[in-house]
Amino acid sequence: MQEARDVHPHGVEVRSADGAESVEEALKSLQKEGLIKILDAAVVSWPAERPSRAPDS
Template structure:
């Protein structure tokens, strides 16, 4: 079973500093990263910066379109050139079908604000308490949305390619 987790950090730089930690946790068998992305929102910017973490993603990584649409719906800013327009409604519906509902989007939108950052992970086999202990600064906050195996399969079908 896969899980989509969002870890919020109190500074705009901290989420970008976790790649080595996640690679270490993956080597220890504490989680399997299928895909990951970072949102950094400096307090002097109107919109956050986003990027996919390709070094962590497994062979089944989601297309940049997934992250682009998710971030577009949450922060009103696309990632990797994904356009928000007529497709947003259809993809928004697809996100709901895989367990990413309006409440999740509202919660992330309200908590990831200027001056903060977030790490978005699609993982399995995670040991959440151990991950939290290993993240830099010990100040990350978990926002968690579980995805069932069926939801993960539908998510990959919608956003692959």
């Protein structure tokens, strides 16, 4: 049987590469302070010249 653990996935949308870098640094800092635990992370980018895809309604 797999061990139970708290898992609370969250996503953060950032509109610029600089903003994404700032968020990453802030999250790593919070983890070093023991305030959060990062289990996994991913960065997804979209070309600036392409329109964003709106979610299906």
